[in-house]
Amino acid sequence: MTGLQAPRGTRDILPEEQMYWQTLETQACQILERAAYRQICTPIFEQTALFERGIGEATDIVGKEMYTFSDRGQRSLTLRPEGTAGVVRAYIEHGLHQQGGVQRLWYTGPMFRYERPQSGRYRQFHQLGVEVLGSGDARADVEVIALAFDILKGLGLADLTLMLNSVGDRSDRSDYRQALIDYLTPYRQDLDKDSQERLDRNPLRILDSKDARTQEIAQAAPKLLDFLSPDSQEHFQRVKTYLDQLGIAYTINPCLVRGLDYYTHTAFEFQSRSLGAEATVCGGGRYDHLVTELGGPETPAIGWAMGLERLILLLQQQSSSPTTNLDFYLVSRGETAEQQGLILAQHLRHRGFRVEMDLSGSAFGKQLKRADRSGAPGCLIIGESEAAAATVQLKWLAQGQQTVVSQGELLTLDLRSHLDQAREFATEQSTSDAP
CATH class of the missing domain: 3.40.50.800 (Anticodon-binding domain)
Incomplete structure (x- = not known):
């Protein structure tokens, strides 16, 4: 015995577990192909600047969680912490916007974040995601939400809740940001340590804190929904109306802001009570300015990502063992x-x-x-x-x-x-x- 083990925060997916993964990926692929989504694969590592510009330097992902290294040419590279930035980079680099129409894309693969390992959360983890580039229509928002709903339901998952919010456009958030800072500043010493650091650089992320005292303070904070412009309100109302027409229930959560700076307008999460505190199995939203920020043309877009390890946990809770495919x-x-x-x-x-x-x-x-x-x-x-x-x-x-x-x-x-x-x-x- 050499004593060698998998690095902390990583795990081996052994053959007896693979059938859960195959079931999940097959189900998702069938549903996405029926909706005319095409698969795209991007590199596991990218230039560090892609994530700094795309995700936002003030985010926890860029500031604390990325695996960044210099190659032999002294170029700064980063193992991808999420999939959207790489897909957008490929969209721009290969001129997919010049093909005309809407690009419906999906991907799957490993991502990397230096986080505290826990049940269903690893430093190397896997995501399945979709991106719709080229449409600002509220129907695109609802289409991707409905596809996530179909995949999760198709896997037989129960106890699912769709949490929904609008984070507005940049102007809405600028006005709201100052109002939130004004409200939270007197409570600075009562906030958890991470929220104290976020107050000046990324105050909206405080609303996402899991600290009980910070959550209590945030409950009485101004609501971003009250700062939406008429256009933002109209877009959000269309999303809700279409979801109602499809019979997809949702809960409005004004504290849902997601952890990435590029989100605009619709933000959403599917949560499962079966996972306890780490309840989110799918999350996403609209990002109408990201393509421009990365050097491409003005392109509205929306997408989501599912954490596959968490979905596998739910599947294993429902079934003691997967069905064999052997004949x-x-x-x-x-x-x-x-x-x-x-x-x-x-x-x-x-x-x-x-x-x-x-x-x-x-x-x-x-x-x-x-x-x-x-x-x-x-x-x-x-x-x-x-x-x-x-x-x-x-x-x-x-x-x-x-x-x-x-x-x-x-x-x-x-x-x-x-x-x-x-x-x-x-x-x-x-x-x-x-x-």
């Missing part, structure tokens, strides 16, 4: 039988079936026990007698039915329908056995 477990013993098993497994895989081949060479009893534990509906058995006759025993594990067929005939059978029947039978058995 057949192949058991063989003896040199000729093992050779035929290898060939048969490959033929079945070429036909789209998921086949695991036992490579242990151990006794049939031990191999069959592993077949039972594999979760595969079907087991294929080749011993010396089957090898001599070029046959295979096909056993449906849940039903206990077993037949002998030639290896050539096996490849012509309607195995799909048999697999569906076997899985349906297994589901009925587990339901009837449940207390």
Whole structure:
């Protein structure tokens, strides 16, 4: 043993957990593709200036949480702490705005922030996000919210609450910022340490504090909604009206400001009571000035990101184990039988079936026990007698039915329908056995 371990705040995603990830990503991909969203991939590290300009130097992310380093050319680079800035940089660099129309993009991958590790929160974490660039219409706001709602509901997640707010435009926030500073300044010594530091450089983030005393003080603070211009009020009203028409319930939270400087107008979060204090599973908002700030043309935009580790926690709470995707477990013993098993497994895989081949060479009893534990509906058995006759025993594990067929005939059978029947039978058995 060398004593080497994964760095603090990182974790290995082991094979038995991967099926949760695959379920989540497949579900999200299907929903997003139906809405004409296209996938984009950006580098894991970018120039540090991208995040300083895009996220804001006064934010906790830039000031405290980024993994920044100098490469051999003495260029300052940063592991991406979030996905939006990189997508916007790619949008500008590759002239996607010149293609005309609205760009609907989605991404997934690891992000990095130096935070205190806790349940569902790591220093290397994964996000799935969407960005809609080129539309300032309130329907774009509601479209991305509805897609997040569909993904979360499609995963069977319960106890979800959509928190909604408007942070207005720059002029609205400028007026509100001063009013908030005027209100909070007499309470400076009563605020938590982080909020005292934010009072001068980023007072809106104080509204997001988790400190109980700071929250109590913030409850009586002026509300940003009271400082919205008529245009901002109209945009927010349209968002609420469209959500009502779609039947998506929401709660107005005037303290919801999100942690990034680039947000304008709509800000939102989906929260789950199942996660305790770290309740947010998806958050986002509109950012109509970010493209311009990063050197591109004036482009309204909106997006969101989901923390995948938190979603996986919720999925694991709902189900003790994910469903296996395996179709057949192949058991063989003896040199000729093992050779035929290898060939048969490959033929079945070429036909789209998921086949695991036992490579242990151990006794049939031990191999069959592993077949039972594999979760595969079907087991294929080749011993010396089957090898001599070029046959295979096909056993449906849940039903206990077993037949002998030639290896050539096996490849012509309607195995799909048999697999569906076997899985349906297994589901009925587990339901009837449940207390």
